[in-house]
Amino acid sequence: MKKSTIDNAETAMDEQEKNGLAPDQPDSLEERGSSIPNSQEEENRLASEFVRQIVSLIEEGDNQAVYDMVAPLHPADIAELFAQAPVEIRRPLAAAITDLMSGEVISEMNEWVREDLLKSLTGQEVANIIAQLDLDDAVVIVSELDAQKQQETLQALSSEDRAAIERALSFPLESAGRMMQRNLVAVHENMSVGDVIHYLRQNDDLTTDFWEVFVVDPSHRPIGTCKLSKLLRMPRHALIQDIMQPEQTLIPVTMDQEEVALRFQKYGLISAAVVDESGRLVGMITVDDIIHIIRDEADEDILKLSGAGDGDINEPVLDSYKSRVRWLITNLGTALVASTIIGFFEGTIARMVELATLMPIVAGVGGNAGSQTMAVTVRALATNQLTASNCVRSITRELRIALLNGLTVACVLGAGTWLVFHNVLLTEVIALAIMSNIIIGGLAGVLVPLTFDRAGSDPAVASSIFVTMTTDAMGFLTFLGLATVSGLTGA
Amino acid sequence: MKKSTIDNAETAMDEQEKNGLAPDQPDSLEERGSSIPNSQEEENRLASEFVRQIVSLIEEGDNQAVYDMVAPLHPADIAELFAQAPVEIRRPLAAAITDLMSGEVISEMNEWVREDLLKSLTGQEVANIIAQLDLDDAVVIVSELDAQKQQETLQALSSEDRAAIERALSFPLESAGRMMQRNLVAVHENMSVGDVIHYLRQNDDLTTDFWEVFVVDPSHRPIGTCKLSKLLRMPRHALIQDIMQPEQTLIPVTMDQEEVALRFQKYGLISAAVVDESGRLVGMITVDDIIHIIRDEADEDILKLSGAGDGDINEPVLDSYKSRVRWLITNLGTALVASTIIGFFEGTIARMVELATLMPIVAGVGGNAGSQTMAVTVRALATNQLTASNCVRSITRELRIALLNGLTVACVLGAGTWLVFHNVLLTEVIALAIMSNIIIGGLAGVLVPLTFDRAGSDPAVASSIFVTMTTDAMGFLTFLGLATVSGLTGA
Structure with missing residues (x-):
C-alpha cells in the first residue's frame, strides 16, 4: 500500500506513553463509543415501535413525555420522525418539541413534510429558523416557499442575510451559485x-x-x-x-x-x-451537499424513466396524480399507434384468431429488450461515460447483444410454438418476428436516448415512451405482417 | 445564517496586510487558477477530438507524442481516456505511457476496462501497482482478479500488505470491512x-x-x-x-x-x-468512497428494474448477453400467462375482432401505472423512507392516486372509443376495464416490492416481472371478460 497499513493509532498511543502521559482508564468511558440510540433499528431506521409510542403520546397530549423521548435524537432522526409520523400528528409534534426544532432538523427534513409544516408558520417564524442555517440550506427552504411567504420571510431577515439569499436566488435553479457556501477560509x-x-x-x-x-x-x-x-x-x-x-x-x-x-x-x-x-x-x-445531489439525480432518472414525476412518497396525492396522469395520457396516445397497426390486420386476425393470442408476446419481449438497452444508455449518458468518442462502438455493442438475445429467444419461442400448434409456418413467422423486434428494441434503446441527448433534451424523460411505442408498433407490424404475406392465414 | 456570510477571505487578506506582509502580484499567477485543460470539453468529458488524436498517434506508433499529450492529465482523466479509446488501442496505450499508469489511474478506471488491462500483466506487475494503492482500492482490484492471478499477486506483495489484503478479503463482499482504510489517525x-x-x-x-x-x-x-x-x-x-x-x-x-x-x-x-x-x-x-457507492447503488436499481444486469457499457458483450437473456426468457414465461388468458377468449375475439385491436391499450396503460408506483416504492425502500411506520399510509396513498388516474384515463379512452365505434356497451366495457387495471397496477406497484422487501429479497430485482405480469394478465382478463359477460359480442 501507499503508506504503512500498520494501525497508526497504536503509534500515537505508544508515543504518548513515551512522553510520560500515562493513560488512565475510567470505566464509564466504555459506553461512550456506542452511539446508536435504542430508538433505532439496525438499518438506520427509526424503530416503528418508537414512532408508534410518540404518536400515541401526542394523541394523549403528553407533550412532556414526547419531549423527553425526542430530545436525545440526532437532528436527522428527528427529521425522519416527522416523515414517519402520520400527517395529522406532525404539527402537534412540532408544537410539543418547539425548542428541539433546530435549523438542522428543518433542513434535514423531507421537502414535502417541511413544506407542509412551514405553511403553518408566519414569515417571522420561518425567518427565525432560516437565521440558524447555512446559506445553501437557507436558500433551498426560501425557494420552496410560496411568493407571499417568501417576501414576508425575506423582510423579516437581517439585511445582510437577505442580501446573501437574494444573491443566491439570482442564480439559475440547480446551479452551483445556489448550492455554495459563502463562508469559507x-x-x-x-x-x-x-x-x-x-x-x-x-x-x-x-x-x-x-x-x-x-x-x-x-x-x-x-x-x-x-x-x-x-x-x-x-x-x-x-x-x-x-x-x-x-x-x-x-x-x-x-x-x-x-x-x-x-x-x-x-x-x-x-x-x-x-x-x-x-x-x-x-x-x-x-x-456533503454533493451526496444528496448524486442520490437525487440517480433517483430522478429512475422516476423519469417510469414517468413517476418527482415521485416522493411524501408528495401530496394531487401533485403525484397530476404528474402521473399526464404520462398515462401520453401513453394512451402512443398505444393508439400500436392499436391502429393491429386494426390494419383485422382481416388476418379474423381468419386466424390464435394470432391475437400470440401477438402480445412479440410486442412485450421486444419492449423489454428495449428497456434494458435504454436503462444502460440513459445511465451511461448521465454519468458521462457515453460520449462522441465511443458512441458508434456502443451502438455496435448493443446490436451484437440484441442479435444474440434475438436468436436465443426466437429458438425458445419457436420451439414452444411448434410444440403447441404443430404449425411450421406459424413457428417461422413468430421466431422471425420476435428476433427482429428484439433487434429493433435494442437499436431503439440506444438510438432514442442518444438522439434526445444530442438534441439537448434529458434522455430519461421521454425515451421510454418512444422506445415502447416503437417495439409495440413494430412487434405487431412484423408479426401480423409476416403472417399475412407468408400466406399463413391462407388469404 | 448561522455564521456571518461576509466573505471571510477578505478578512484574511486584510489581516495579513495589517501584519505587514504586502501581497505581491506576479502576472504569471493569473493563469494558475484555471485548471480545466484543453483536453476537456465543458461538461467534464474528455474532448472527442483529443481522444481521436491519441488513437491516431498510437496507430502511427508515435509513443512519445502520446506521452507528451497524456502527461498533463489528471489520473481520473487518464482512466477515462482508456474507457473512451477503442478496445484494441488500450494495451498499446498503456505500453506508451507506462510510467504514467499510477495506482490512482488504475483505481479510477472502469472495472471492465481495468480487468481487461490487468489480464495482460503478470502477478508481479499487478503487485507493483497494488503496492502504490490505498488498502480499499487494492482490495477492490485484487478481488476482481481470477483465482490464479490473485494468488500470484498476493505472493508477490510484501507480507504486511498481503496480510492486510487477506484480512479485508475475509469480510463479506460489499461490507464495511472491505471498504475501510486501516491508515488513520x-x-x-x-x-x-x-x-x-x-x-x-x-x-x-x-x-x-x-x-x-x-x-x-x-x-x-x-x-x-x-x-x-x-x-x-x-x-x-x-x-x-x-x-x-x-x-x-x-x-x-x-x-x-x-x-x-x-x-x-x-x-x-x-x-x-x-x-x-x-x-x-x-x-x-x-x-469519497461513499460517493461511488451511492451512485452505484442507485444505478443498480435502475438497471435491475429493467433487467439489464450490471449494465455497464464497457461490460463484455457475452456477459451482458447472459444477464439480459435470462431476463428476456423469464419475461417470455410471464408473457405466456397473459397469452393463455387471451386464449380463453378466442371465441369472443372471433365474434368481435376489434377487441384484439383495443386490448393492448388496456394492458399497456395499466402496466405503465404499475411501473410508476413501483419506481417510487423501490426507491423509497432503498433509501429507508418506506418503513413499517408508514407502509399502510403509502398503500392508501397509492390507491387514491390510482383511483384518480383510473377515472381520468377511463373518461378519455371512453370518449375516444365512443367517437370511433359509436358503441355504448363497448365504451362502458373499455372504460371499466382500464380503470380497474390502473387500480390493479397501482396496488401491484406498491404491494409487490413491499412483499419482496419483507421477505428479505431485493425488491428491485424481480418486482417489474411480477407487476407487468399482473397488469397484462388482469388487463386482458377484465377487458375480454367484461366484453363476454356484458353480452357485447352477442354470445
Whole structure:
C-alpha cells in the first residue's frame, strides 16, 4: 500500500506513553463509543415501535413525555420522525418539541413534510429558523416557499442575510451559485503555516465545516488549495505557496449541479472553490451537499424513466396524480399507434384468431429488450461515460447483444410454438418476428436516448415512451405482417 | 445564517496586510487558477477530438507524442481516456505511457476496462501497482482478479500488505470491512492539541487523506472525534477530551455498504470509525468512497428494474448477453400467462375482432401505472423512507392516486372509443376495464416490492416481472371478460 497499513493509532498511543502521559482508564468511558440510540433499528431506521409510542403520546397530549423521548435524537432522526409520523400528528409534534426544532432538523427534513409544516408558520417564524442555517440550506427552504411567504420571510431577515439569499436566488435553479457556501477560509500565498493557524485561532466566527483552505491572489482569484491535514503536518514557518497544491478544480457559479456532482466524483473532491465570470472566488461547495445531489439525480432518472414525476412518497396525492396522469395520457396516445397497426390486420386476425393470442408476446419481449438497452444508455449518458468518442462502438455493442438475445429467444419461442400448434409456418413467422423486434428494441434503446441527448433534451424523460411505442408498433407490424404475406392465414 | 456570510477571505487578506506582509502580484499567477485543460470539453468529458488524436498517434506508433499529450492529465482523466479509446488501442496505450499508469489511474478506471488491462500483466506487475494503492482500492482490484492471478499477486506483495489484503478479503463482499482504510489517525483523550499537532508533524508516513482524528480509550475503542478544523482553531494547551465531539456514528465492520452509505448521507459524515465485534477501532471509511457507492447503488436499481444486469457499457458483450437473456426468457414465461388468458377468449375475439385491436391499450396503460408506483416504492425502500411506520399510509396513498388516474384515463379512452365505434356497451366495457387495471397496477406497484422487501429479497430485482405480469394478465382478463359477460359480442 501507499503508506504503512500498520494501525497508526497504536503509534500515537505508544508515543504518548513515551512522553510520560500515562493513560488512565475510567470505566464509564466504555459506553461512550456506542452511539446508536435504542430508538433505532439496525438499518438506520427509526424503530416503528418508537414512532408508534410518540404518536400515541401526542394523541394523549403528553407533550412532556414526547419531549423527553425526542430530545436525545440526532437532528436527522428527528427529521425522519416527522416523515414517519402520520400527517395529522406532525404539527402537534412540532408544537410539543418547539425548542428541539433546530435549523438542522428543518433542513434535514423531507421537502414535502417541511413544506407542509412551514405553511403553518408566519414569515417571522420561518425567518427565525432560516437565521440558524447555512446559506445553501437557507436558500433551498426560501425557494420552496410560496411568493407571499417568501417576501414576508425575506423582510423579516437581517439585511445582510437577505442580501446573501437574494444573491443566491439570482442564480439559475440547480446551479452551483445556489448550492455554495459563502463562508469559507481563503488565505494569501505569502502567509506561513503559523500565520494561517493564528488567523484561524483568532477568528471565532469562521465556519468549522471546512476541510481545506483556499489560496487566493490579491485580486481574489484562487491559485491553489491546502488540505487541513497538510497544514497540520507542516512546520509553522513553511510558506503556504510552497505547500499548497497549485492545481485545483474550479466550479463556475452557473454550472449545473449534476455537472458539479460529476466533477466531485471524478476528481474525488472534498470541497471546491466556486468562481464568478471574472474568475474571482465567490464561494465553496462541500462534499456533503454533493451526496444528496448524486442520490437525487440517480433517483430522478429512475422516476423519469417510469414517468413517476418527482415521485416522493411524501408528495401530496394531487401533485403525484397530476404528474402521473399526464404520462398515462401520453401513453394512451402512443398505444393508439400500436392499436391502429393491429386494426390494419383485422382481416388476418379474423381468419386466424390464435394470432391475437400470440401477438402480445412479440410486442412485450421486444419492449423489454428495449428497456434494458435504454436503462444502460440513459445511465451511461448521465454519468458521462457515453460520449462522441465511443458512441458508434456502443451502438455496435448493443446490436451484437440484441442479435444474440434475438436468436436465443426466437429458438425458445419457436420451439414452444411448434410444440403447441404443430404449425411450421406459424413457428417461422413468430421466431422471425420476435428476433427482429428484439433487434429493433435494442437499436431503439440506444438510438432514442442518444438522439434526445444530442438534441439537448434529458434522455430519461421521454425515451421510454418512444422506445415502447416503437417495439409495440413494430412487434405487431412484423408479426401480423409476416403472417399475412407468408400466406399463413391462407388469404 | 448561522455564521456571518461576509466573505471571510477578505478578512484574511486584510489581516495579513495589517501584519505587514504586502501581497505581491506576479502576472504569471493569473493563469494558475484555471485548471480545466484543453483536453476537456465543458461538461467534464474528455474532448472527442483529443481522444481521436491519441488513437491516431498510437496507430502511427508515435509513443512519445502520446506521452507528451497524456502527461498533463489528471489520473481520473487518464482512466477515462482508456474507457473512451477503442478496445484494441488500450494495451498499446498503456505500453506508451507506462510510467504514467499510477495506482490512482488504475483505481479510477472502469472495472471492465481495468480487468481487461490487468489480464495482460503478470502477478508481479499487478503487485507493483497494488503496492502504490490505498488498502480499499487494492482490495477492490485484487478481488476482481481470477483465482490464479490473485494468488500470484498476493505472493508477490510484501507480507504486511498481503496480510492486510487477506484480512479485508475475509469480510463479506460489499461490507464495511472491505471498504475501510486501516491508515488513520487515532489519539488519546489526555493529549493536548499541541501534542496532537506535534505527533502529526513528527510522523511523515501518516496518511494525508484524513479529515478528523479519532479519540480512543486505552483498549482502543472510539470515544469521540475531533475535526481538523476544530484542532486548528483551539489553543495548543486545550485537551482533546474537552474539545472532542463525544457522540459519533460507528460502523460495524460487517455492515453492508449500502447501509454505510445511508448512514453517511443521513448524518452528513465526512469520515467514520469502523469497529470490530468487541468495539475496537479497526479502520476508517471516508466520504469519497461513499460517493461511488451511492451512485452505484442507485444505478443498480435502475438497471435491475429493467433487467439489464450490471449494465455497464464497457461490460463484455457475452456477459451482458447472459444477464439480459435470462431476463428476456423469464419475461417470455410471464408473457405466456397473459397469452393463455387471451386464449380463453378466442371465441369472443372471433365474434368481435376489434377487441384484439383495443386490448393492448388496456394492458399497456395499466402496466405503465404499475411501473410508476413501483419506481417510487423501490426507491423509497432503498433509501429507508418506506418503513413499517408508514407502509399502510403509502398503500392508501397509492390507491387514491390510482383511483384518480383510473377515472381520468377511463373518461378519455371512453370518449375516444365512443367517437370511433359509436358503441355504448363497448365504451362502458373499455372504460371499466382500464380503470380497474390502473387500480390493479397501482396496488401491484406498491404491494409487490413491499412483499419482496419483507421477505428479505431485493425488491428491485424481480418486482417489474411480477407487476407487468399482473397488469397484462388482469388487463386482458377484465377487458375480454367484461366484453363476454356484458353480452357485447352477442354470445
